[in-house]
Amino acid sequence: MKFTYYKYRTKINIIKKDLKDKFPIGFSKKIGLWRKGFLAEKYTLYQLDKNNYKDYLSDYHAAMARWINEPFNELLTNKLIFSEYVGKYIQVPKTFGIIVSGQFYSNDSRSIEDLINQFEIFVVKIISGGGGKGVYIIKKESDNQFLVNNTKTYSSKELLAFFKTLNNYIFTDYIEPSEFSKSLNATSVNTMRIITLIDPETNKAFIARAVQRIGVAASAPQDNFTKGGLSASINLETGQLSDCTRHPKAKEHKRYTHHPDTNVKIEGTIIPDWSSIKTEILDAANSLPMLKCVGWDFVLSTKGLVAIEGNHHPDPDVLQGHEPLLTDERIKAFYKFHKIL
Numbered sequence: 001m002k003f004t005y006y007k008y009r010t011k012i013n014i015i016k017k018d019l020k021d022k023f024p025i026g027f028s029k030k031i032g033l034w035r036k037g038f039l040a041e042k043y044t045l046y047q048l049d050k051n052n053y054k055d056y057l058s059d060y061h062a063a064m065a066r067w068i069n070e071p072f073n074e075l076l077t078n079k080l081i082f083s084e085y086v087g088k089y090i091q092v093p094k095t096f097g098i099i100v101s102g103q104f105y106s107n108d109s110r111s112i113e114d115l116i117n118q119f120e121i122f123v124v125k126i127i128s129g130g131g132g133k134g135v136y137i138i139k140k141e142s143d144n145q146f147l148v149n150n151t152k153t154y155s156s157k158e159l160l161a162f163f164k165t166l167n168n169y170i171f172t173d174y175i176e177p178s179e180f181s182k183s184l185n186a187t188s189v190n191t192m193r194i195i196t197l198i199d200p201e202t203n204k205a206f207i208a209r210a211v212q213r214i215g216v217a218a219s220a221p222q223d224n225f226t227k228g229g230l231s232a233s234i235n236l237e238t239g240q241l242s243d244c245t246r247h248p249k250a251k252e253h254k255r256y257t258h259h260p261d262t263n264v265k266i267e268g269t270i271i272p273d274w275s276s277i278k279t280e281i282l283d284a285a286n287s288l289p290m291l292k293c294v295g296w297d298f299v300l301s302t303k304g305l306v307a308i309e310g311n312h313h314p315d316p317d318v319l320q321g322h323e324p325l326l327t328d329e330r331i332k333a334f335y336k337f338h339k340i341l
Helices: 002-021 027-036 059-067 079-088 112-118 156-163 179-184 274-286 329-337
Strands: 095-100 103-106 121-126 135-142 145-148 152-154 169-173 192-198 205-214 230-234 241-246 293-301 304-311
Touching (some): 002 027, 002 059, 079 304, 095 112, 145 156, 152 156, 192 329, 205 274, 205 329
Antiparallel strands (some): 095 103, 095 169, 121 169, 135 145, 145 152, 192 293, 230 241, 293 304
């Protein structure tokens, strides 16, 4: 009964989102896409006018995959639990405390006033959620001035008052990007989205797809694809970046060899020490065999690879803008095993 309910709710949600977004293609074409489980925007992003839709994991199938990791979804959906448990196996941001109903509860003896005075830059983010929502990157500009998400300035008194309005947020350190990460775009945190799956035949993890996300002026200080950020495919053997795509807003499918704001060349750039990065990721995924599917968000930092968060049913659009998932037989077999296809 629960499965049937979510099956129909997911289909309705796809239609409702499309009606709200008003993507500029004909209504009859939208109906055809809905029947196949796709949002209208995928017509452009996946170039479905010339590619076979059956090769792509649809929005419907991606949503129905939310139970693959049950009953362990909370290891990924709750950032506090993610920090405490997944952090045993791979480097994660350090959590200093939690804000519940405006009250700060510290992990040590320091108050929130102590922390905002100590750090030049820090992050406050909601415990559950994704898509960059509820994430505040806060920079200290002076003893009594703080810049939040590069858009709004608070005094220390105003900032503390703002924290009083929050519920179920964590206070973490800011992960300083490496020189490589900064070279892609200095005004945003540029994360890698890497999908690991547990092969049902071998019970071993493999990397299904990997992309480098790169922020733009519209998404800064984050790199979210849905906010206009770029996505470059990562060659799993070499670590070399492809050209970029971005979330479509019109019928034209655009690709970029260079950053559209800075003209920095992206296509052909190689992620440093990629082989070691892959090993570190697979070691972590194999240490967490209950998590059959993880959409990892990693930052290459000055202190090495850091897992910012994990997603239990990652949106495939940032990946499939480069190539479909289901042309890979191992990926297709994974989703068939879990009865998604």
